[in-house]
Amino acid sequence: MEGVPIMLILFLTSIKVLFHMVIGLGGFIYLYPTKHKKKYVQKLLIAILVFIFIMETYNNTLMLISTDGMLLFVILESIWLLLWTRRKFINIFLWCFFENSTILLLEIPAVILQGLTADGGLITVNYQPNLLGVMAKVLSLFIIINICIYFRRKIKDFMAILIEKAKLILLLFGLVEYILVIYLLNLVWIEFQSTILILSLLLILCIILCILLIFTWIQYKYKKRENELYLSREKILQADYSRIREEQSRNRKINHDHKYSLTYLYECIEKKQYEKAMDYIQSKLAFYKLRQTQVWTGHECIDYLIENGKLKACEKEINFSVNVEVTEIPIEEYDFFAILANLLDNAFEATELCENKSRYININLKTINSMLFLYIENNYLVEPQIINNRFISMKGGDEHGWGLENARELVEQHGGTIKVNYKNGIFTVQIMLVEEEYAGI
Numbered sequence: 001m002e003g004v005p006i007m008l009i010l011f012l013t014s015i016k017v018l019f020h021m022v023i024g025l026g027g028f029i030y031l032y033p034t035k036h037k038k039k040y041v042q043k044l045l046i047a048i049l050v051f052i053f054i055m056e057t058y059n060n061t062l063m064l065i066s067t068d069g070m071l072l073f074v075i076l077e078s079i080w081l082l083l084w085t086r087r088k089f090i091n092i093f094l095w096c097f098f099e100n101s102t103i104l105l106l107e108i109p110a111v112i113l114q115g116l117t118a119d120g121g122l123i124t125v126n127y128q129p130n131l132l133g134v135m136a137k138v139l140s141l142f143i144i145i146n147i148c149i150y151f152r153r154k155i156k157d158f159m160a161i162l163i164e165k166a167k168l169i170l171l172l173f174g175l176v177e178y179i180l181v182i183y184l185l186n187l188v189w190i191e192f193q194s195t196i197l198i199l200s201l202l203l204i205l206c207i208i209l210c211i212l213l214i215f216t217w218i219q220y221k222y223k224k225r226e227n228e229l230y231l232s233r234e235k236i237l238q239a240d241y242s243r244i245r246e247e248q249s250r251n252r253k254i255n256h257d258h259k260y261s262l263t264y265l266y267e268c269i270e271k272k273q274y275e276k277a278m279d280y281i282q283s284k285l286a287f288y289k290l291r292q293t294q295v296w297t298g299h300e301c302i303d304y305l306i307e308n309g310k311l312k313a314c315e316k317e318i319n320f321s322v323n324v325e326v327t328e329i330p331i332e333e334y335d336f337f338a339i340l341a342n343l344l345d346n347a348f349e350a351t352e353l354c355e356n357k358s359r360y361i362n363i364n365l366k367t368i369n370s371m372l373f374l375y376i377e378n379n380y381l382v383e384p385q386i387i388n389n390r391f392i393s394m395k396g397g398d399e400h401g402w403g404l405e406n407a408r409e410l411v412e413q414h415g416g417t418i419k420v421n422y423k424n425g426i427f428t429v430q431i432m433l434v435e436e437e438y439a440g441i
Helices: 006-031 039-062 067-085 089-116 131-150 152-165 167-187 194-270 274-291 300-315 333-351 403-413
Strands: 319-325 360-368 371-379 385-387 390-392 417-423 426-434
Touching: 006 039, 006 067, 006 089, 006 131, 006 152, 039 067, 067 089, 067 167, 089 131, 089 152, 089 167, 089 194, 131 152, 152 167, 152 194, 167 194, 194 274, 300 319, 300 333, 300 360, 333 360, 333 371, 333 403, 333 426, 390 403, 403 417, 403 426
Parallel strands: 319 360
Antiparallel strands: 360 371, 371 426, 385 390, 417 426
16 A cells, blocks of 8 residues: 555545445345334444444455455344344345345456556455555445436335345345356456456346346236236225125115015004014014124224125025124225235135035134234135146136235235145135234344
8 A cells, every 4th residue: 555545545445335335235224114113222223333334444444355254244234134124134134145246246347457557466466455446446336326326216126026026036146246256356366367357347247137137037027927916806806895885785775665664564563463563573683683794893894895705605505703803904904805805705715615514714803912813714625726836716717816816915015924724625824914114023
């Protein structure tokens, strides 16, 4: 560092580390903004982040590039993000490994550029950071940050798909980039050459193109599947809302016919046909008892959905039991309606094929603290078929068989968990939903 102010290199290195942390940590927090409510925990985590920043700045000041140091900071950053966002550690670790490997690979041309201006190879230059190399790294990261800001929405979608839907690809790219870094560093270990600079630029370009191509393919598959889920979900919701409208029309008709019932009773009493009047009253009471809403969740549409299920079960001679202890539903009514409607549709489809006396559907819906638990159990005759991780409907056709996938998608979208089991003719679905602020813990 002769002739170059050490403080200037230290300052530029700290800027470079700051840019790096904005891309890695900031990008993940932008995607998952959840944080601790407790102020003292936030302050403690910020202090830890400052300590990690100082350590990384010190390491970058001492060494031009360090693969071992990168792995250490991947672990430290992963632990910090786990504490801050409270997301799944595997998702955090894979993102940090991929992002650090990418940044390290992008720094290789800057390292080679610095080495070309010095004598010897990486073995002698690595512990002699100079102003040119640091400035090149800062400039490259500054360009990356501006690209990320400009395309932030597309990059956010890209991150979400990689982290949530393509963990294996995320790991694969991280490993490939890390191996390429080691390979290129070995090439310049003894002597820097301009041909290696060109090779590194070509490899980086290939990696970027591969990432873009795979992202485009994944996004296409994901959007296609998402559209299929939405179409299936809308069909089920339209059918259920149609039943609600039919029920409302039926109730209006009952109210309209009420005056005729009173007229009939009056005539029976006037003619002293008391037994006939009592039989009529008992038949009406039985009808109203059957239609009386006994389930209460605080959401009329969901109450009706369960009650409509009871009526449908009665018509099809299915034993339908419901146990509801709900204080609140932690997600939007529309989404929970869709989850329950899909699962009930699946349960009826499966149990209708069983013998009449053995058909049953059990529903348990409970709230414990801020968590909602839904348990649905039904029997089945035909063994479920799974193709491409999707249960295939017995109705046949591409438009069928999306019920469970719809429910799974909505549950995971709200940070909940869903478990499906089927054995010995018994099919069960267990769902846990929590308030958004606790999702992902």
